[in-house]
Amino acid sequence: MRFVAAVATVAAVAITATVGAGAQPAAQQAKVKAIAFFGFAAANSFAQATWAGVKQTAKKNHVSAKFFDPNFNAQTQVSQIQDAITTGRYQAFVIQANDGNAVIPAIKQALAAHIAVVAEFTPVGSNYATIKPPVRGLVFVGEAPVWNGQSLGKLGIQACAGKNPCNVAYLEGFKSLPLDNARTDAVKKTLATAPNVKLAADVEGGYTQASGLKAAQDVLQAHPDIDVMIGSAQAIEGAQQAVKTAGKEGKIKLIGNGGSCQAIAGVRDGTWFATYIIAEKSSGAKAAQFAINKANGKKVPTSYDSRKLQNPIGTKANLGNFKAQYCD
The missing domain is CATH 3.40.50.2300 (Response regulator)
Incomplete structure (x- = not known):
């Protein structure tokens, strides 16, 4: 698992990828038109694996997707979340927090704006022994450190x-x-x-x-x-x-x-x-699907244990046919 944690002061860059946002028959029109992904950093291979999963799900659901890159800077990430809320362009967020405590006010702001929010990998808050979200309305996909x-x-x-x-x-x-x-x-x-x-x-x-x-x-x-x-x-x-x-x-x-x-x-x-x-591309795809489903009014779990995606105990006997979803 790339357990990324770093402090950087480089200015953030927004990376955009529009994936399959073509027209659909009126009967199939859904509320979600765009999903925002707030990852650790665009230069990080682990976050890129998450992003690949988010894009995969977005394309499947005919939704556009955008990667907001804070380059490991927690405060930049918070500002990006707040700015994305202000634009009104996004109905769903997937947040891979650099600081699980710093993002709480912005998450509450997004939820108040009726944006579906799924936290992925990094637990929100300071309880590292549970995957239960500390904020009402928030969904979490990952595991406890x-x-x-x-x-x-x-x-x-x-x-x-x-x-x-x-x-x-x-x-x-x-x-x-x-x-x-x-x-x-x-x-x-x-x-x-x-x-x-x-x-x-x-x-x-x-x-x-x-x-x-x-x-x-x-x-x-x-x-x-x-x-x-x-x-x-x-x-x-x-x-x-x-x-x-x-x-x-x-x-x-x-x-x-x-x-x-x-x-x-x-x-x-x-x-x-x-x-x-950690099957990180699969985790990103799962988080994005929950965010889209929730924004579309469908019922989703409040938390999902990402260990269900792949047996995490990677001994030679357990690997089977597992293929790595990212490279360092």
Whole structure:
């Protein structure tokens, strides 16, 4: 899963794609003419996978779609949501929040304007152990970060089977982010349930190959006896280079958090022990369909657990024919 989290100050760019907004017979005319997608950043592969799903659903429903790009800037994203409300052009929003708390006022404003709003991937609010939306009328498609952390911890325990002690390094995303802290806490608590597992290192690994490489190098220098390394898929891609350089390829089990093509390939060829998968294009498509249906007066669930789209426990035995829906 690309667990993106960054702070940028680059000016936002709006990316537009009109998909299949052709005329329909009067009897089939629906209320929704346009849907807006507020993603993490246009340059982000994970958000592009979500956008591909949104466009797919929009085309299927003969609706135009537009990607508002805040380039990871939370305040820019809030301003874009507010501006989109003011235009009156959109009947449905899919919001992939950079900051789940910052968007709450704008979401309430959109709902008051009778715009259907679906939050995708990032939970809205500060309760990271539930997928129940904290705002009445809001729909959420995704999973709780605490669930994600617990699963990563369980994969770590599985990788440590038969080894005592088993030294684990966790490359956290960003220590400054509450969402990452909630996930990290869940990883640690889960690992602590196994008597043979020792959390030897907990460092910031970030969400790029470069940051993962640097974090892994530091960990291996301080703890050359690491047996398992867990982190974002991007960080583990970088860590894989550090492990190889240190001559420990095959000796350290790697676990990623994300279903990129690199992560899936790593599990399939045995260089990774496992990765945690999110079928992000499918999730984007589901979120867009809920938003369109809700705007058209149809009943939709208040929340949808995205783990239903694909078994997230990406061990080699579980992958089956799954194809990655984005590449880092």
